[in-house]
Amino acid sequence: MEIELSIDTDLVTNILTKFIHSEITRFGFSRAVVNLSGGIDSAVSCALAVKALGKQNVLAVWLPYKNSSPESLEHAHLLVDQFGCPSVTIPITEMVDPLIERFPDMGQVRAGNIMARARMIVGYDQSEAFKGLVIGTSNKTEILLGYTTLYGDSACGINPIGDLYKTQLRQLAQALAIPQAIITKPPTADLWVGQTDEGELGFTYESVDRLLYLLIDQRARPQECVEAGFEAKFVQVVVERVRRNQYKRILPPIAKLSSRTVGVDFLYLRDWGT
Amino acid sequence: MKINLALAQINTTLGNVQANLAKHLDLIKEARQQGADLVVFPELSLTGYILQDLVPTVACRPQADDPVFHNLLEASRKIDVVVGFVDEDARHRFYIALAYLAQGQVLHVHHKVYLPTYGLFDERRFFAPGDRIQAFDTRFGRMGILICEDFWHVSPPYLLWQDGADLLVFSSASPGRGLNHSSQLVSSAWVEHINRAYASLFTIFIAHSNRSGFEDGLNFWGGSTLYDPNGKLVVQAPYFEESLTTAEVDLNQLHRTRARLPLLRDERPELVERELQRILHGD
Numbered sequence: 087m088e089i090e091l092s093i094d095t096d097l098v099t100n101i102l103t104k105f106i107h108s109e110i111t112r113f114g115f116s117r118a119v120v121n122l123s124g125g126i127d128s129a130v131s132c133a134l135a136v137k138a139l140g141k142q143n144v145l146a147v148w149l150p151y152k153n154s155s156p157e158s159l160e161h162a163h164l165l166v167d168q169f170g171c172p173s174v175t176i177p178i179t180e181m182v183d184p185l186i187e188r189f190p191d192m193g194q195v196r197a198g199n200i201m202a203r204a205r206m207i208v209g210y211d212q213s214e215a216f217k218g219l220v221i222g223t224s225n226k227t228e229i230l231l232g233y234t235t236l237y238g239d240s241a242c243g244i245n246p247i248g249d250l251y252k253t254q255l256r257q258l259a260q261a262l263a264i265p266q267a268i269i270t271k272p273p274t275a276d277l278w279v280g281q282t283d284e285g286e287l288g289f290t291y292e293s294v295d296r297l298l299y300l301l302i303d304q305r306a307r308p309q310e311c312v313e314a315g316f317e318a319k320f321v322q323v324v325v326e327r328v329r330r331n332q333y334k335r336i337l338p339p340i341a342k343l344s345s346r347t348v349g350v351d352f353l354y355l356r357d358w359g360t
Numbered sequence: 361m362k363i364n365l366a367l368a369q370i371n372t373t374l375g376n377v378q379a380n381l382a383k384h385l386d387l388i389k390e391a392r393q394q395g396a397d398l399v400v401f402p403e404l405s406l407t408g409y410i411l412q413d414l415v416p417t418v419a420c421r422p423q424a425d426d427p428v429f430h431n432l433l434e435a436s437r438k439i440d441v442v443v444g445f446v447d448e449d450a451r452h453r454f455y456i457a458l459a460y461l462a463q464g465q466v467l468h469v470h471h472k473v474y475l476p477t478y479g480l481f482d483e484r485r486f487f488a489p490g491d492r493i494q495a496f497d498t499r500f501g502r503m504g505i506l507i508c509e510d511f512w513h514v515s516p517p518y519l520l521w522q523d524g525a526d527l528l529v530f531s532s533a534s535p536g537r538g539l540n541h542s543s544q545l546v547s548s549a550w551v552e553h554i555n556r557a558y559a560s561l562f563t564i565f566i567a568h569s570n571r572s573g574f575e576d577g578l579n580f581w582g583g584s585t586l587y588d589p590n591g592k593l594v595v596q597a598p599y600f601e602e603s604l605t606t607a608e609v610d611l612n613q614l615h616r617t618r619a620r621l622p623l624l625r626d627e628r629p630e631l632v633e634r635e636l637q638r639i640l641h642g643d
Contacts, residue, residue: 092541101536101579104600108574249577254539353412355576357374 087304087314089296091253095261098254099134102246106138109244110219112360117143117218121209121239122165122173123276124148124158126259126268127247128223129165133262134246135221136169145216146173149205151182151277158276161268168265174212178204198277202238210241219243227252227291230298231324232331233283239275240334251298252291289320297324363500363527363609366396367584369597371573374408377418381406381428384443387604388435394606397500398440402531402571402580403472403507404456405444409533410575415486419448422459422466429459429466436461440498442505442569444531446487447471453488458505458531460496468496473516474509480535480578483509495523501611508532511554521562522629526614530555530568536581536600548581548599560591563617563624565609572602589617 110118118139120132135144146169148162166173182204186197213220222245224234229248234240247255252273259269273283273291284290297316300306301324308325312318337349346352368387373379384401391399403409406428407418420428422445432443440462447457447469456472471490475483493516495504504520504527511517511530520528538546551568559566565588572582584597586607595607618624637643 090540093539094541094543097543097545098539100600105574105577105579354414355374355410355412357575358414359375360373 087300087306087310089299091251091295091299093250093254093257095258098250098258099137099261102134103138106135106221106244106246109357110139112357113219115217115219117145117216118221119145119147119209119213119216119218120221121205121223122146122148122162123223124155124161124165124268125271125273125276126255126264127225129161129264129268130255130259130262131221131223131247132165132169132171133259133264136171137262141169141171143218144169144171145212145218146171147209147212148173148175149178149208150175151177151201152179153279154276155274155279157271161265161271164265164268168263176208176212178208181208194278194281198275198281199235199238201277202235202275206238206241213243221246222248224248225252225255226250227295227298228283229335230302230328230331231287231294232327232334233287234334236334251295253295288323293320294324297321298328301325301328361500361611363398363611364394364396365567365586365607365609366391366394366399367567367569367586367595367597367603367605367607368399368401368405369569369572369582369584369601369603369605370402370405371571371580371602372402372405372408374575375411375414375418376408377406377420377428380408381431384441385431385435388432388439388441390604391606392439394604396439396606398442399604400442400529400531400567400569401444402569403444403458403533404446405531405571407444407446408575409535409571409580410578411446412482412486415446415454416448419446419454422447422457422461422469424464429461433461433464433466437464440500442529442531444507444533454486455490456483456487456507457490458507460498460503460505460529462498467498468494468505470505470507472507472510474513476509476512480537481509493519493523495520495525500609501526503527503529505529505531508534511558517558517562521564521624522627525564526611527565527567527609528558530566531570532568533571533580535578544599545581548583552583552585555585556587556591556593559587559589561623563589563614563621565589565611565613567609572600588613 118135122128220243222242308321311321447455458470460468473490477484502524504525536545555566567586569584571580583599586594597603597605
């Protein structure tokens, strides 16, 4: 079984910029808002939006918390300078701290989810003020693994990068001239000091992308992945993680009562009529 | 004889027949001004592709008293037109259909025979399958028309070839998919591969009109083509963009190719029939 994660970045850029342009303009918009974290995913989404819509039509929003790393700030600034798009900095500390402080025993995950959802609120508010749609920044790896906060960083109007694994995004980031420091630093949600994606997940993106490519894209059986050299325990953990997080990838089920129910037998694309 | 062919590689407005009709009439006019004899639109060009519950609301009838076809038939008085639409039959079954219009008449209607219902496709849920594959005569000679999945199966092009068609017109709304190191999506490379193969194996012309644009996350890759009876690419429209691409179909090439390579002469359909009888019925 071949693992083919290399992409033609010109082809992908062409499709994704046309996608952004089509999905924004068909609803009468011309602008977009991207929550920049200083990481590679939001950098790529923002770069694609700038290419698709023009720099004046993309608002980069930087939403630091008091313990956000100085490196994230530095990288967000680097990107805004490079893209030349309008930007706004809105600290979320004063929004989230009263809620976090109300529950002294609150753990990192709860606090992190609150921050991710506060960023969603501010991003959507800015999108109304700027009259643009929110561009998503979730990649295929984290969508499949459910490594995301529901209604937080996963919330968006359209997502250009959700069918690209992290490994493929790194190639696209190179082609889009995202600064090297952003491409090579350890990926982090930056929700608490010292957090890294790979530390929290327990495996590297490089290895899990290769496994997911076989399981998802090639429809390989788990046993075939073990035979191809992946550790049985690793395969089991990833298969289970993908299953367990399906709820984050779909709309909540509606209890069916009538003869026609939204999402069940009331079926229209979002692009209906456009 | 030569045909000036125009491939109208359009984007569509999902579920808005009037908007799509207006675009058809504009492009038919433009094609005529460019001297085209025949203009070919993509699959479901009057409606958009992922229709789901919109199917019953966008259907029309390919006849002069239908308000949509009335306009198209009028436009076909000076140029032949192949158009994609949802056909609702007298008993209210819905088909993915392609009509060949010429000189104000409906010359032929094809109902898509193979409805993909797997992966990203869900056509059989919403449509009835056609059950006929027939060539038909035009002022340019005998032709056949097929829709997308119809030509992913080898038998429909084979049957049209044996039914006398020298130009096959393929129409599709093909969603691009399959990413690797190549500068081309896997799905578009595959379609070009088989279309070239049909042209070569059957020593006929293969014209393919594919749409462009997006529906939700799906991209339609365009890249419409004409291959000649030597399997040579005559023209290709740009990928992912709307375009009106014209090319000359030099029917005299049939004589030159078949004088060299008599695959049609030597084909033995009666042997195929006999072996199919044995395979299917054991006699």
